Structure formats: C-alpha cells, structure tokens
Amino acid sequence: MLRAAAGQLSQVIRGSFGVTRIAGVQSVRNSSHSTETDVEFDARYEAYFNRADIDAWEARKAMNDLLGMDLVPEPKIVSAGLKACRRLNDYALAIRWLEGVKDSCGPHVNTIWPWMVQEIRPTLTELGVETPEELGYDQPELALKSVFEM
Template identity: 40%
Template sequence: MASSIFRRGLVAAQSVSRSFSTTGAVLANQAKVMEMSPEKFDNYFIDYMSRPEIDGWELRKALTELHSVDVIPDVKVIEASLRACRRLNDFGLTVRFLESLRMKCGNKPQVYAWLISEVKPVLEELGIPTLEEIGYDKPEFFVPDPDFWWEKTWYKDYGLDKMPGYKHFA
C-alpha cells in the first residue's frame, strides 16, 4: 500500500519537474534571443525557418517566439516564415501569421501595407493570398448594436451602409 502511494508520488513529481524544465528552457531561449543584435536576431529566425527538416510543431514554436518578442520582424524573416509555412502546406498557420503581423503593426496601417507590398512577390510565388484578398481584414459576422457607441464612419468602412435597415443603425 505504502509503496503504491510512493510510486504514484514519484511519477507525479517527475512529470511536474519535466514540465518545469521544459518551460525553463523555452524561457531561457527567449531571453537569449532578446539579447541578440538585430542582425543575429534575424539570422537566427531565418536559419531556423529555412531548415528542411522543420516540422509543424517547431514552426509553431518559432512563430510563437517571434510573435512574443516586441518587434515587427524584418522582411527577410517574414519571407522565410512564409516559405516554411508553404513547405509544410499549412495554410491556416500562414493566415494566422499574417494576422499576427497585422496585429504587431498596431494602429499604423501604413506599416502593414508596406510589409505586404515588400513580401507581395513571395506571396504570389507561393500562391498565398493576402488577408484583404480572402476577406479577413473585416469582421465576418459582426453587426453593430445600435444602443452601443459606434463611429459613424465605421458603417461605410465595413460595408454596413449597404445593409437593409442601415438608417436604423446610423
């Protein structure tokens, strides 16, 4: 009886220590990446994404790490990421990566437009549409609540001025 409890406790302790050690390695790697110069930072991600044996988990890990750093990635890093997504034929991850780029640009749409114009040849080469081409730049099922504050220009921006009953909202 006591040996059974001891074994269960040992297994639980091993799994907890394993998860802590894995988390610590990821965080240590992120701290190491943050201390790099911009050129080394870019080369780190370009080399990592350009590996032919990269799998889906490693690519997601790299893109998560790239997104968690407080910088907008260089165009060459974006191109390497898009090529890695295409090599794995992971369209969903490609779209999420483009969405994360858009989020990283914040309230500066001209920065996102510039990034897309720079990587447009690679997008066309790989057959990847932009967010605007697939309609992911606007909410799909959003209908504004007339009782909630809503900027009048947004109706036109989101195409809601063509809705039946538009006058009710505006």
C-alpha cells in the same frame, strides 16, 4: 499554517540582522543577458525557418515566440516563415502568421503593414498566399449592425 509562521519568522530575523539580499544570486541572474545584434537575430530566425526538416510544432513555436516579442519581424523573416508554411502544406498557418505580423504592427498598422505587404508581395504571389484583407478576414462575417447605424 506552520509554513506561514516560519515565513514571517524568517522575515523578522532577516530584518533584525539587516540581511536584505544575497549579492551572489543577483550577479548570477544578471550575467545571462545576450549581446546578439539585430542582424544576427534576423539571420538566426531566417535560418530556423529555412531548415528543410522543420516540423509544424517548431514553426508554430518560432512564430509564437517572434509575435510575443515587442517587435515587428523583418520582411525576410516573414517570407521565410511563409515558405516554411508552404513546405509544411499549412495554408491556415500562413494566414495566421500574416495576421499575427499585422497585429504586431500595433498603432502604426496603417504605415507599417502596407510596407510589409509590398516587401513580401513576391513571396505571396510565388506561394499563392493571399493576405487576410484579400480573403475578407478584416471584416466580420456575421456581425450585427450597431443600433446607432440603423
């Protein structure tokens, strides 16, 4: 209760003196933006996945970071991620990576995903990895029919 009263009192005092924001804090926060180009970004993630000593946690972290961004990873990054999954002997992670990349295509999945599969097909065949559609993961296994379709 004392904390809430003190917070309200500090707002009243700031308002009466006209203090709204400290300019130094704002400039420090805005100065931390990166000026990395797209080519440097792609090279950084490709080099990260191509590391020989990458472990499962690092691979999952990088994949999760990439899928959390508002972008579709380049095919060379996807291929490097698949090769990292192969070095880790984690087939499930490779399939999950492909599902995440497909999901990141968003509403343009019908145009971007076929192109992506076409670009990474040599890597898929080299590693023996199938796409989620080839595994049947695009169709629900135990789904019930809709009452409107009967």
